Amino acid sequence: MSRSATRETPFSLTYGSEAVVPVEFITPSPRMVAFTAEVNDEERKIDLDLTDEIRDAFAARIALHKNIFANYYNARVKYFRFRPGDLVLRKNSISRSEPQGKLNPRWEGLYRVVDASQSGYCKLAHRDGVLVPRTWHAENLRLYYP
Structure with a gap:
């Protein structure tokens, strides 16, 4: 063929x-x-x-x-950009801070976006202001809606 x-x-x-x-x-x-x-x-x-x-x-x-x-x-992809100050959850399978399993949570923590770049990478901080050591791509984050 x-x-x-x-x-x-x-x-x-x-x-x-x-x-x-x-x-x-x-x-x-x-x-x-x-x-x-x-x-x-x-x-x-x-x-x-x-x-x-x-x-x-x-x-x-x-x-x-x-x-x-x-x-x-x-042309059909809608990009979402995080802004400094947004509250986000981090994907547990990437961070591996909690054990992985069928019944374990998929998302962990509550972080504040400190800095966001145009390429989709974000610097995160804990709620008390301590920076998270790595930068995270937006595909591994999810906006928190209280």
């Missing part, structure tokens, strides 16, 4: 030519009828010379395809 990004089969990307299905030997297809060994050898040499350029073109097309999907996804 051909890939949607390259419109080529993985076999053709690897070996530089299309595979012949065994059924085509029994029931000749148009490409088997038009086959001549001399022309095929010449075209195969040309294809082998151009393999690197073809792979580079496909790599560029795949990168473009991934970029289109990333832009499509990121």
